[in-house]
Amino acid sequence: MKYFLLVILLSYLFSVSLAQDGRIDSLKNLYDNTNQDTSKIKLLLEIGDVWEFQNPDTALDYYKKALALAESKAKEYKGKKSEKDFTILKASCLRYIGIVYDSLGNLQTAEKYYKNALSADKKYDNYIGMAASCNNLGTLFYSLSRYDVSIDYYEKAIQYYKKVSDKNPEKPNLKAVQGISLCYNNIGNIYSEQCDLEKALDYYYMALKTLEKIDFKRGISACLSNIGVVHQDLGNFDVAIDFFNRSLKIEKELGNDDKIADLYLNIGVTYWEETNDMTDTAVIRKKFELALEYYNMALEIDLAMNKKSSLAKIYANIGVIFFDLGKMEKEGKARNQLFDKSLNLYEKAHVLFEEIGDRNGLASNFTNLGFLYHWKSNYRKAINCCYRSFLFADSTRHLIWKRNACDCLSKAYYALNNYDSAFHYKMMYIETNDSVFSQEKARVLAESGAKYEDEKKQILIDNLNKEKALNQAEYEKSEQEFERQRYIIWISVAGIVLLVLFFISVFRLYILKRKANILLAEQKAQIVLKNSKLEQLNEEINAQKDEIEAQRDMVMVQKNHIESQKKEITDSINYAKRIQDAVLPSGEYLGSVLKDQFVISIPRDIVSGTFYWSNTIDDRFVFVMAGCSGFGVPGALLSMLGISYLNGSVRGNRIPPADEVISGLENAISSALKTESDKSGYLDQKENTVQLCLCSVNLKTGKMDCLSKGIPVFILKNKQVIEHFDQEFSHINKFEINISENDVVYISTMSLLKLFSGPDFNNKPYDLKTMFSEISEESGEIQKHQFKTIIENLLMGDNPDEDICLAGFKIL
Numbered sequence: 001m002k003y004f005l006l007v008i009l010l011s012y013l014f015s016v017s018l019a020q021d022g023r024i025d026s027l028k029n030l031y032d033n034t035n036q037d038t039s040k041i042k043l044l045l046e047i048g049d050v051w052e053f054q055n056p057d058t059a060l061d062y063y064k065k066a067l068a069l070a071e072s073k074a075k076e077y078k079g080k081k082s083e084k085d086f087t088i089l090k091a092s093c094l095r096y097i098g099i100v101y102d103s104l105g106n107l108q109t110a111e112k113y114y115k116n117a118l119s120a121d122k123k124y125d126n127y128i129g130m131a132a133s134c135n136n137l138g139t140l141f142y143s144l145s146r147y148d149v150s151i152d153y154y155e156k157a158i159q160y161y162k163k164v165s166d167k168n169p170e171k172p173n174l175k176a177v178q179g180i181s182l183c184y185n186n187i188g189n190i191y192s193e194q195c196d197l198e199k200a201l202d203y204y205y206m207a208l209k210t211l212e213k214i215d216f217k218r219g220i221s222a223c224l225s226n227i228g229v230v231h232q233d234l235g236n237f238d239v240a241i242d243f244f245n246r247s248l249k250i251e252k253e254l255g256n257d258d259k260i261a262d263l264y265l266n267i268g269v270t271y272w273e274e275t276n277d278m279t280d281t282a283v284i285r286k287k288f289e290l291a292l293e294y295y296n297m298a299l300e301i302d303l304a305m306n307k308k309s310s311l312a313k314i315y316a317n318i319g320v321i322f323f324d325l326g327k328m329e330k331e332g333k334a335r336n337q338l339f340d341k342s343l344n345l346y347e348k349a350h351v352l353f354e355e356i357g358d359r360n361g362l363a364s365n366f367t368n369l370g371f372l373y374h375w376k377s378n379y380r381k382a383i384n385c386c387y388r389s390f391l392f393a394d395s396t397r398h399l400i401w402k403r404n405a406c407d408c409l410s411k412a413y414y415a416l417n418n419y420d421s422a423f424h425y426k427m428m429y430i431e432t433n434d435s436v437f438s439q440e441k442a443r444v445l446a447e448s449g450a451k452y453e454d455e456k457k458q459i460l461i462d463n464l465n466k467e468k469a470l471n472q473a474e475y476e477k478s479e480q481e482f483e484r485q486r487y488i489i490w491i492s493v494a495g496i497v498l499l500v501l502f503f504i505s506v507f508r509l510y511i512l513k514r515k516a517n518i519l520l521a522e523q524k525a526q527i528v529l530k531n532s533k534l535e536q537l538n539e540e541i542n543a544q545k546d547e548i549e550a551q552r553d554m555v556m557v558q559k560n561h562i563e564s565q566k567k568e569i570t571d572s573i574n575y576a577k578r579i580q581d582a583v584l585p586s587g588e589y590l591g592s593v594l595k596d597q598f599v600i601s602i603p604r605d606i607v608s609g610t611f612y613w614s615n616t617i618d619d620r621f622v623f624v625m626a627g628c629s630g631f632g633v634p635g636a637l638l639s640m641l642g643i644s645y646l647n648g649s650v651r652g653n654r655i656p657p658a659d660e661v662i663s664g665l666e667n668a669i670s671s672a673l674k675t676e677s678d679k680s681g682y683l684d685q686k687e688n689t690v691q692l693c694l695c696s697v698n699l700k701t702g703k704m705d706c707l708s709k710g711i712p713v714f715i716l717k718n719k720q721v722i723e724h725f726d727q728e729f730s731h732i733n734k735f736e737i738n739i740s741e742n743d744v745v746y747i748s749t750m751s752l753l754k755l756f757s758g759p760d761f762n763n764k765p766y767d768l769k770t771m772f773s774e775i776s777e778e779s780g781e782i783q784k785h786q787f788k789t790i791i792e793n794l795l796m797g798d799n800p801d802e803d804i805c806l807a808g809f810k811i812l
Contacts, residue, residue: 024050037073041066041089045096052100060100067093084124091120091129098136105357107140108720114140131160131179138186145359145395147190154183174214181210181219188226195399197230204230221250225263232266237274241267261301261310268294269317272324281328288321295321309361312352316365319345323372342372363392363401370408374415380796382412391767403432573606573633580607580636583643585614590809593621593699597809598784602791602800609635610749610803613646615655619700622655625711625747625807626692628669635803641669642690658694658707662732666690689730693747697811702739704811707732712753714746714769715739716776721769739811744776751802755794783808 024047031043048062070090077083098113114136121129138153157179164176188203208223228243244267251259271291275284295318302310319342326338346369353361370386373379386408393401406429414422590597593616601608610627624646628638645668649656656664666689691710697703706713709732712725717740726733739745748768756768771790775783787806 037069038085038089041070041073041086041093044069045092048096052103056100056104060097063093063096063100067097087120087123088126088129091117091126091133094120095129095133095136102136102140107144111137111140127160127163128173128175128179131157131164131176134160135179135183135186138183142186142190147194151187151190154187158183172214174216177210177214178216178219181207181216181223184210185219185223185226192226192230192233193398195233197233201227201230217250218254218256221247221254221259224250225259225266228270229266232270232273235273235277237270240270244270257301258305258307261298261305261307264294264298264301265310265314265317268292268298272317272321275324284328285325288325292318292321308352308356309358312349312356312358312361312365315345315352316349316361316368319343319349320368323368323375327375339372339376343369346372359392360398363389363398367401367404367408370405370412374408374412377415379412379415382408383416383796386412388767399432403429406432576633576636577603577607580611580639583640584612590614595810596780598780598787598807600784600787600791600804600806602788602804603631604800604803605632607633607636608803608805609639610805611639611643612805612807613643615650616699617650617655619698621697621699621811623695623697623747623807623809624661624692625749625805626665626690627711627749627803627805628690631803638669641672645669655696658696658705658734659732661694662690662692662707662709665692691750695745695747697739699811702811703736704739704745705736707734709733710750712748712750714748714772716744716746716772719773719776721772723769742777742810744772744808744810746772746806746808748806749802749804751800751804752791752806754802755791755800755804780808 027043027047027050031040031047034040034043044062044066048059048066051062052059067090070086070093074083074086074090077086094113094117098110098117101107101113102110114133118130118133118137121127121133134153134157138150138157141147141150141153161176161179161183165172165180167173184203184207188200188207191197191203192200204223204227208220208227211219211223224243224247228240228247231237231243232240244263248260248263248267251263268291271287271294275287278284278287295314298310299314299318302314322338322342322345326335326342329335329338346365349365350362350369353365366385366389370382370389373382373385386405389401390405390409392398393405406425410422410425410429413419413425584601587597587599590599593614599612601610601612603610609630609632610625612626613624615622626639626642628635628642630638642665645665646661649661649664655661669690689710693706693708693711693713695704695706695713706724708725709730710726712723715722715724715737722737724733724735753768771787775786778786791804
C-alpha cells in the first residue's frame with residue numbers, strides 16, 4: 001500500500017520525457033550541427049532519456065556513446081580547465097547508465113556505475129552529482145532490504161544537497177531542496193517499513209516542511225500521502241483518510257493518474273483496516289463495499305496504464321476482502337465460492353509480483369495464501385507459504401509480516417497436533433506483537449502520559465490552594481468526620497455484599513440440586529430401557545462372535561502372507577539400491593580429483609532414476625548428471641543402462657562430444673527398451689527423454705565446457721551466482737566458462753528448484769541461490785550436511801515427489 005519515491009537522478013526525475021519521433025529527430029539534428037563536445041555529450045544523454053522508457057537498450061547505447069566521448073575528452077584535456085567539465089559529464093553518463101541497469105533489475109552492475117559516478121564527482125566536489133549518486137545507492141540498497149546501508153547513503157545525500165542549498169539561503173537551489181525533501185521522505189518510508197512510526201512521522205514532516213518553502217506540489221502530495229499511511233497504521237482512520245484526500249486533491253490538479261490510483265488504493269485499505277475492531281456485521285460489510293469501490297477505481301486506472309506493481313497490490317487487497325467475506329459466511333457453497341475468488345486473486349497477484357521481482361509483495365502474498373489455506377484446512381500448504389514469508393520477514397526485520405506469519409504457523413501446527421511447533425511460533429507471535437505495539441503506540445502513550453501528569457499536577461496545586469484557605473482546626477475536624485463516615489460506609493457495603501453473595505449461593509445450590517434430581521430420574525428410566533435392549537443385543541452379539549473370530553483368523557493368515565511378500569520385495573529393492581550405489585563414482589575417487597566436493601542423492605522410491613558419473617582422461621575431468629524417465633525400480637534400471645552406455649562411450653581415452661552423448665544415451669535407452677511385446681505404448685520414444693548435464697574441465701587451465709539439457713547449472717564466482725538453465729527440457733544449453741580459484745560449481749535436478757520455489761514451480765529459486773552464496777566457502781562435508789538438513793525440513797518428513805540430486809565441487 002505504501003509507494004516509495006524512487007529518486008534515481010534529480011535532473012532525470014523532474015524532466016518530462018516526450019518520447020516523440022519529432023523530438024528525437026530534432027535532437028539528432030542539433031547533434032549533427034554542433035561542434036562543441038560538451039553539447040554533443042548532453043544531446044546524447046537527452047536522446048537516451050527520450051528512449052529510456054520505450055527502449056532501454058537503445059537508451060543504453062546512447063548513454064555509453066556519451067560516456068566514451070566524455071572519457072576520451074577528459075583524457076585529452078588532462079591538467080587543463082576543461083578536464084573538470086568533461087569529468088562531471090562523465091559522472092552524469094555513469095549515473096544514467098546505472099539508472100537503466102537498475103530499472104532492468106541488474107542491481108550489481110547498477111551499484112558499480114553509481115559508485116564510479118560518485119568517485120568522479122568527488123574529484124571536483126560536484127555536490128549535486130555526489131548527492132544524486134548517494135540517492136541512487138540508497139534506493140538500490142532499499143530494494144535489497146539493506147535498510148541500514150540505505151539510510152546511511154540517504155543521510156550522505158542530504159549533507160551534499162545542504163552544501164549546495166546553504167550557499168544562497170535567500171534563493172536556494174531548487175534541485176537541492178527537492179533532493180533534501182525526497183531523501184527525508186525515503187528515510188521515513190524505511191522507518192515506516194520497520195514499524196518505527198515515530199521516526200517515520202518525524203522525517204515525513206521534515207520533508208513536508210522543506211517542500212512547502214518552495215511550494216513543490218508533487219512532493220507535498222507524496223508527503224501528505226505517507227503521513228496518512230502512518231496514521232492508518234496507528235488506527236487513526238479518519239485522520240488518515242483526510243490526509244489521503246488532501247493528497248488526492250493535489251494529484252487531480254496535476255492530472256497524475258498514476259498517483260491518483262495509488263491514493264484510491266490507500267483509501268480502500270484504510271476502510272478495510274477500520275473493520276478490524278468492529279463487531280457489527282452490517283457496518284463491516286458497508287466498509288468492505290467502500291473499500292471495493294476505491295479498489296475498483298484504482299484497478300481501472302492501473303489496467304489502462306498496465307502498471308503491474310500496483311495491479312499486483314490491488315488483486316491481493318481485493319483477495320483479502322473476499323477472504324474476510326468468506327469467513328463471515330457459514331460453511332458451505334457461499335463460503336467456498338468466496339474463498340475460490342480470493343485464491344484466484346492471490347494467484348494473479350503472485351504471478352505479477354514474481355514477474356516484477358517484488359520480494360516484499362511475494363512475502364506478504366505468501367502470508368495471505370497461508371491464512372486462506374488454513375481456513376480451507378490445507379494445513380501443510382499453509383505452513384509452506386507462511387514459512388517462506390517468515391524467513392523473509394525475519395531477515396529484513398519486518399515485524400508485521402513476521403507477526404502475521406507466526407500467527408498462521410502456530411494455528412496450522414496446532415491443527416496438525418504438532419503442539420511443540422505451535423507453542424514455539426505462538427510465543428514468537430506474542431513477542432513480535434508486543435514489539436509492534438511498543439513501536440506503533442509509544443508516541444501516543446507518551447503524549448497521553450504527559451497530558452495525564454500535567455492534569456495531575458494542576459489538581460494538586462488547586463488542592464493545596466484550597467487547604468491554605470481553610471482554618472486548620474476546621475480541617476482536622478472535617479477530616480476526622482470524613483474518616484468515620486467512610487469507615488461506616490465501607491463496613492455497610494461489605495456487609496450488604498456478603499449477604500447478597502450468601503443468598504445467591506444458597507439459591508444456586510437449590511437450583512442445582514433440583515436439576516440434578518430431575519436428571520437422575522430421567523437417566524434411571526433410560527437405563528432400565530437400555531438394559532432390556534442390551535440383553536436382546538447380547539444374544540445376537542454372541543452368535544456373531546464365533547463368525548467374526550473365524551473371519552479374523554482368516555484375515556490374520558492373509559495379513560502374514562502379504563507382509564512376507566512385502567518384506568521380500570523391499571529386501572530385493574534395497575539390494576538393488578546397494579548395486580546402484582556400487583556403480584556410482586565413490587566419494588574417495590571424486591575427492592582424489594577435486595579440491596572439494598559433495599553429492600546429495602535423495603530418491604523418491606529407495607532407488608533412483610537420476611544418476612551421476614565421472615571420469616578423468618589425461619588432464620580433463622568429466623562429470624555427468626542425468627535423469628531418465630520414471631522413478632523407483634523402472635527409473636533405476638534406466639539409470640543402469642545410462643551408466644553402462646557412458647562407461648562404454650569411453651574408448652581410447654576419449655569421450656565423444658556432449659551432443660553425441662545425449663543423443664547416443666537416448667538412442668541406447670530407446671533401443672534397449674524396444675520389444676515386440678511392447679504393445680501398450682508405454683515405452684514410446686517420446687517417453688524416453690533424458691535430462692543431462694555434462695561438464696568437462698581442464699584441470700590445468702580451469703576452462704570448463706558445459707552442455708545442459710533440462711538440468712540447471714549454477715556457478716558461484718566472487719559470491720555472485722551465475723545461472724545456466726532452460727526450463728524447456730527439449731532445449732540444449734551450451735556454454736563455456738573459466739573456473740578460477742575458489743569458484744564453486746553446483747549442478748542440481750529441477751526437482752530441487754521446485755522444492756525451494758513453493759507452489760509455483762516456475763518461480764526463480766531466490767532462496768536456493770542465496771544459500772549457494774552464503775555457504776560456498778564451507779567444506780564439502782559441511783555444505784552437504786546443511787543442504788540435507790534444509791531439504792529434510794522442506795520435505796517435512798515426506799518423500800520427495802521426484803528424485804532429487806545436487807552436486808557441488810571446486811576445481812582449483
